[in-house]
Amino acid sequence: xxxxxxxxxLAMTAMAAGAAAAxxxxxxxxxxxxxxxxxxxxxxxxxxxxxxxxAGFDVDLCKAVAAAVLGDPGKVKYVPLTGQxxxxxxxxxxxxLLARNSTWSFSRDTDLKxxxxxxxYYDGQGFMVRKDLGVTSTKELDGATICIQTGTTTExxxxxxxxxxxxEYQPVNIDSNAEGEQQYMAGACDAYTTDISGLAATRAxxxxxxxxxxxxxxxxxxPLAPAxxxxxxxxxxxxxxxxxxxxxxxxxGITSKNIEELAKSSENPEVQRILGVTDDLGAMIxxxxxxAKRAIQASGNYGEIFAANVGEQTPIGLARxxxxxxxxxxxxxxxxxx
Amino acid sequence: xxxxxxxxxxxLREEMLPEMPPPARETGMVKWLHENLFSGPVNAGLTxxxxxxxxxxxxxxxxxFAHSVWNASSLPECRKIIxxxxxxxxxxxxxxxxxxxxxxxxxxxxxxxxYWRPTLVFGLLFxxxxxxxxSISRNIRRIVLMTAAIATLLSLVALxxxxxxxGVAVAIFAVALLVAERHQMWLLGFSAFYPLLxxxxxxxxxxxWIIMILAGMGFxxxxxIIAGRLSPLLAGSSAIVVTLLVWVFLSGDAAKDAENLYxxxxxxxxxxxxxxxxxxxxxxxxxITMSLPLGIVLALARRSDMFLVSSLAVxxxxxxxxxxxxxxxFVAQLLLNYFLPPGTSFxxxxxxxxxxxxxxxxxxxEVIRGGLAALPAGxxxxxxxxxxxxxxxxxxxxxxxxLKISIPGIVSTFIGMFKDTTLVAFVGLYEPLxxxxxxxxxxIEWKGIYWEPFIFVGAxxxxxxxxxSRYSMYLERRLQRDNR
Numbered sequence: 001x002x003x004x005x006x007x008x009x010l011a012m013t014a015m016a017a018g019a020a021a022a023x024x025x026x027x028x029x030x031x032x033x034x035x036x037x038x039x040x041x042x043x044x045x046x047x048x049x050x051x052x053x054x055a056g057f058d059v060d061l062c063k064a065v066a067a068a069v070l071g072d073p074g075k076v077k078y079v080p081l082t083g084q085x086x087x088x089x090x091x092x093x094x095x096x097l098l099a100r101n102s103t104w105s106f107s108r109d110t111d112l113k114x115x116x117x118x119x120x121y122y123d124g125q126g127f128m129v130r131k132d133l134g135v136t137s138t139k140e141l142d143g144a145t146i147c148i149q150t151g152t153t154t155e156x157x158x159x160x161x162x163x164x165x166x167x168e169y170q171p172v173n174i175d176s177n178a179e180g181e182q183q184y185m186a187g188a189c190d191a192y193t194t195d196i197s198g199l200a201a202t203r204a205x206x207x208x209x210x211x212x213x214x215x216x217x218x219x220x221x222x223p224l225a226p227a228x229x230x231x232x233x234x235x236x237x238x239x240x241x242x243x244x245x246x247x248x249x250x251x252x253g254i255t256s257k258n259i260e261e262l263a264k265s266s267e268n269p270e271v272q273r274i275l276g277v278t279d280d281l282g283a284m285i286x287x288x289x290x291x292a293k294r295a296i297q298a299s300g301n302y303g304e305i306f307a308a309n310v311g312e313q314t315p316i317g318l319a320r321x322x323x324x325x326x327x328x329x330x331x332x333x334x335x336x337x338x
Numbered sequence: 339x340x341x342x343x344x345x346x347x348x349x350l351r352e353e354m355l356p357e358m359p360p361p362a363r364e365t366g367m368v369k370w371l372h373e374n375l376f377s378g379p380v381n382a383g384l385t386x387x388x389x390x391x392x393x394x395x396x397x398x399x400x401x402x403f404a405h406s407v408w409n410a411s412s413l414p415e416c417r418k419i420i421x422x423x424x425x426x427x428x429x430x431x432x433x434x435x436x437x438x439x440x441x442x443x444x445x446x447x448x449x450x451x452x453y454w455r456p457t458l459v460f461g462l463l464f465x466x467x468x469x470x471x472x473s474i475s476r477n478i479r480r481i482v483l484m485t486a487a488i489a490t491l492l493s494l495v496a497l498x499x500x501x502x503x504x505g506v507a508v509a510i511f512a513v514a515l516l517v518a519e520r521h522q523m524w525l526l527g528f529s530a531f532y533p534l535l536x537x538x539x540x541x542x543x544x545x546x547w548i549i550m551i552l553a554g555m556g557f558x559x560x561x562x563i564i565a566g567r568l569s570p571l572l573a574g575s576s577a578i579v580v581t582l583l584v585w586v587f588l589s590g591d592a593a594k595d596a597e598n599l600y601x602x603x604x605x606x607x608x609x610x611x612x613x614x615x616x617x618x619x620x621x622x623x624x625x626i627t628m629s630l631p632l633g634i635v636l637a638l639a640r641r642s643d644m645f646l647v648s649s650l651a652v653x654x655x656x657x658x659x660x661x662x663x664x665x666x667x668f669v670a671q672l673l674l675n676y677f678l679p680p681g682t683s684f685x686x687x688x689x690x691x692x693x694x695x696x697x698x699x700x701x702x703x704e705v706i707r708g709g710l711a712a713l714p715a716g717x718x719x720x721x722x723x724x725x726x727x728x729x730x731x732x733x734x735x736x737x738x739x740x741l742k743i744s745i746p747g748i749v750s751t752f753i754g755m756f757k758d759t760t761l762v763a764f765v766g767l768y769e770p771l772x773x774x775x776x777x778x779x780x781x782i783e784w785k786g787i788y789w790e791p792f793i794f795v796g797a798x799x800x801x802x803x804x805x806x807s808r809y810s811m812y813l814e815r816r817l818q819r820d821n822r
Contacts, residue, residue, distance in 0.1 A: 040766060040773055041780030048777050050439060052447030052611065077610065080766045080773070085672065089766075092675040176772075178779050182788050205786035207417050315782045 024235035036062035037095035040080035073298035113230035124218035249301035405430025412783035446613015461490025466532035487511035545602035550589035613768030633702025658700035709744030749810035
């Protein structure tokens with residue numbers, strides 16, 4: 001808790017001093033490179049491969065924004081930020097955009113002076129236990145020892161949830177996901193808790209995934225959202241509408257494969273506006289006509305990005321769930337392009 | 339032979355007994371065991387307990403090491419191979435991750451085609467160090483240089499070094515080997531040039547920058563000579579001022595113009611790409627070489643009679659020692675940005691090196707101050723009696739003895755500092771222990787791997803730190819001048 005306050009205070013000082021750099025768009029254009037804050041390593045979301053090329057769900061958002069603004073998805077400098085330095089890194093100007101699986105919460109939006117540009121992944125906190133423990137519901141975890149990563153919202157959610165249900169637990173503090181897995185495997189804790197997406201990836205990497213279950217309850221809302229600095233609304237708009245373009249592209253069936261064809265032949269006025277065939281939406285945010293088209297071309301629409309990084313065809317095997325389009329019973333709902 | 343007197347010593351033996359072997363308990367293995375391991379019931383008990391612990395550890399870990407898999411492309415594949423070879427349920431190490439990702443542990447995200455550059459810098463490090471660390475024995479110097487030359491050249495060939503650079507490397511090593519035989523002090527010239535060469539080779543860019551930096555120093559030296567005729571104080575200050583002026587106002591533009599006229603540039607590599615042991619060793623070597631002189635100056639300043647000088651030194655040392663290194667690193671990464679004008683980019687690796695150097699220098703100052711304090715007052719008085727001025731007394735009498743006394747402490751500080759380079763993980767740099775491992779684990783193929791990277795990285799750290807400690811013992815023996 002103290003730690004959170006400390007980082008908050010540091011970030012506040014940051015804002016007071018760093019408000020000078022206001023126009024992020026022209027800064028990025030002058031630099032010719034987008035500085036994108038990412039997780040130093042999270043399976044499916046951001047990870048460098050053997051050649052140092054970054055890939056992942058969050059990384060693809062960085063690429064889309066770079067494609068929209070600079071015309072080239074490769075012009076991104078990935079700045080790995082730890083859980084402790086991510087928000088200070090953003091407010092101090094070290095990065096232009098923070099796409100680092102960060103939960104959109106009240107205090108971060110207001111007190112830390114961040115602007116969240118819309119949710120790119122709806123996550124939630126869950127629990128994993130050994131099957132032979134015989135536990136089928138989170139409600140049966142009274143008195144359990146639980147491995148929990150410090151300095152995250154999951155730590156606070158865990159405390160809230162157990163308090164609300166009048167249960168006791170014994171926390172085993174861990175620093176990283178790898179350490180958590182190790183503690184859990186060694187039997188140092190009965191249950192391991194983190195975001196469901198993380199649990200799924202962890203379980204997939206076990207030697208014996210069939211002996212572990214992820215409990216059905218989801219105890220928190222974790223809308224993971226890309227963030228920008230407070231105070232530069234135009235830059236925030238660019239990130240928000242790039243994300244919206246990716247989501248809308250899936251809704252209207254624009255994929256990286258058929259995008260050229262649709263740009264020529266589509267009769268749908270919304271698709272025409274997104275792809276810059278009619279109207280000039282780009283000019284309203286300081287970009288050119290085809291910004292959204294390039295963003296979608298970078299790694300495909302939202303559905304393609306999801307499938308390539310974390311979807312059911314990958315070893316992580318996440319179902320779309322809440323992250324399906326609103327038309328499919330999910331929560332993805334891009335505001336109209338008009 | 340017979341005894342003529344049948345007196346009281348008639349029982350005396352006349353002939354020598356044949357030599358007997360010593361009793362079994364007093365010789366060889368048995369004696370050693372008895373004296374060292376089973377000299378009493380308590381010691382015998384402790385020995386048995388120790389053996390049990392060793393056996394327990396061996397029994398526990400041997401199968402894991404014995405079942406190592408070196409050839410696989412992912413953790414599940416490793417597990418499959420282990421299960422197929424040693425049966426279901428067998429545990430084993432998956433060192434294949436090291437085989438697949440060794441390059442990232444060594445070079446971070448440095449462009450693979452350019453791996454030869456840091457390798458060459460590392461090999462030349464031994465040439466630069468030879469006249470400093472191995473100045474006493476020609477034999478050892480020869481062995482060190484030969485080993486470095488052969489190992490470096492073989493690695494360079496394996497890494498597909500362009501032939502021009504291979505030729506340069508061969509030439510440097512050949513000249514160094516020849517010069518080291520007779521005139522090793524000439525190599526100090528290379529040692530002085532080495533930092534610039536190393537920086538240029540690792541980060542790349544235009545060689546004109548290096549030339550212009552040297553030119554600035556050249557102008558400074560000229561100023562030193564000219565002003566030196568007027569007054570020694572003026573000479574020192576004008577040398578510094580002229581050098582800085584040239585660097586600030588002339589070097590940048592001159593280097594750019596020269597680069598446009600005739601390009602001497604090699605591919606630039608960003609600091610973010612530097613990681614793994616390349617990063618640890620870069621920070622370590624830079625910190626070590628800069629913190630020692632800085633520490634000496636601080637230690638002398640702290641013992642100075644001048645109030646301002648000594649109190650500034652005390653404030654600096656106590657402030658730095660009173661703050662954890664991580665705090666300084668956070669300051670370097672985050673707070674400095676607020677003080678610098680927006681838009682200035684000040685290399686993060688450089689920032690970290692500065693902080694680590696300051697941190698090590700504060701500790702170094704105290705270690706050396708200990709050495710200075712241990713020196714008998716007679717030595718200082720003898721220096722005064724000889725009529726030496728302050729700097730000559732320090733250089734010729736005090737420091738050589740004080741530094742010799744401080745060797746164990748100095749090397750401990752070096753080793754501690756080198757290990758502390760892993761703390762740069764917290765400012766997002768890819769040091770080998772944590773962040774490279776986490777990045778490797780973040781790929782689904784290697785997710786779930788835990789101990790193998792630690793063992794690999796730990797082994798390399800051990801080799802480097804152990805070598806430093808052995809070197810310090812060698813140096814202590816070599817420098818022993820008393821007859822104790």
